[in-house]
Amino acid sequence: MYVTLHVRDLAESRRFYEDVLGLRALDPDDTSVSYPVGHVILSLQSAPDSAVPLGDPDRSLTLALLVDDVQKTRATMEERGGRLQPTQTSRAGTMAEFYDPDGHWLSLYAVSEGAMGWPSGRKVEALREASAGHRKPGDDHQELLYVFLYVRDLHATEEFYQRMLGLVPMETNTCHRGVTSVADGVVKYDGGGVLLTTHHVGEGEHAALHKVATEGSKSVAFGFHTADLKASAAELSARGLTFGGEPVVSRIGATASFEDPGGYRYYLCEPSEETMAGPGGAEIRRILGADL
Structure with a gap:
């Protein structure tokens, strides 16, 4: 699974996750950074660059x-x-x-x-x-x-x-x-x-x-890894799941979005060859190869 958190100030967030929590950065750039957190990839994305509003805790x-x-x-x-x-x-x-x-x-x-x-x-x-x-x-x-x-x-x-x-x-x-x-x-x-x-x-x-809320935050999203986005989307669609539009293809790979009844956001994620060739891809292969 992938977990994406949107943040206001990427530099400040990196100081917290790397200096305070002690996580190891993967594939950082001006708008994002990822961390292996055991058998999950945690990704921080710049909220201003993604036009995602952030509110209270x-x-x-x-x-x-x-x-x-x-x-x-x-x-x-x-x-x-x-x-x-x-x-x-x-x-x-x-x-x-x-x-x-x-x-x-x-x-x-x-x-x-x-x-x-x-x-x-x-x-x-x-x-x-x-x-x-x-x-x-x-x-x-x-x-x-x-x-x-x-x-x-x-x-x-x-x-x-x-x-x-x-x-x-x-x-x-x-x-x-x-x-x-x-x-x-x-x-x-x-x-x-x-x-x-x-x-x-x-x-x-x-x-x-x-003081808990029961409506999904727009600043958080979860991703399920798939090696074949088209096949996985077809299987879930046959079970009645509705996707939020057509798949989106970018440099990092292809994604298809959906939500649960509470508004929690999910993606199917098929990483690109470029992603799989980098440090992040090595972590993905490690995770997929683990006997869990």
Whole structure:
């Protein structure tokens, strides 16, 4: 999967993601830069150059970074000038939330011993094993594990992700922090290099207490890799998915856009030969070759 975040000031955002988070830049230019975050490609795009408006902090989704030790990673980030919310614990593990310079909502997450026995724990172990050969001595394990999307309509959401996209739930449970009281309100899907997770938001006090939004932000988009855009689009169209116009072809490749019922934006992405020949292409091949 690819994750794209639009940012106001690319230079400022690069300082945050590289100097504070410690990510390694791929293919930077004047309007964009990419980072391998475990088995996901994270891309920053200049919002002014893309004519994408940015507002207040985005509470419609959370990107959770898997780490070995939240307190250790937190201390490193704070030494580099990062500011994080108080560390929290639950049955799922330990987490510390923070925002990037444009208000995109992220968190550090270390899995509890109990949660490693859940179905999602098998995914965590697979990601760790697949990353082991690419880590430098002393590096903290840090990769994007969860994409949490906050939703209102469980039925429409399940219809979209399961019937149209064909994703199979890996794990279904309730929220450990009270955002919803619905027993099956949190559904985790295996998105290859990430757990794509839809998270129901309860009415009234639930939404007000946690201040979460349930409408997709225009400053964030997700991409599914495909080696054959035309064939993948035809298959999804046959399942009833509607695309937002004809595919767009550019120097980096071909894309076709669509949205889920909550307005979260997606793309099918077929990288160009030029992209695959560069450093980004090497990372894509590494990710596609991992046994996940």
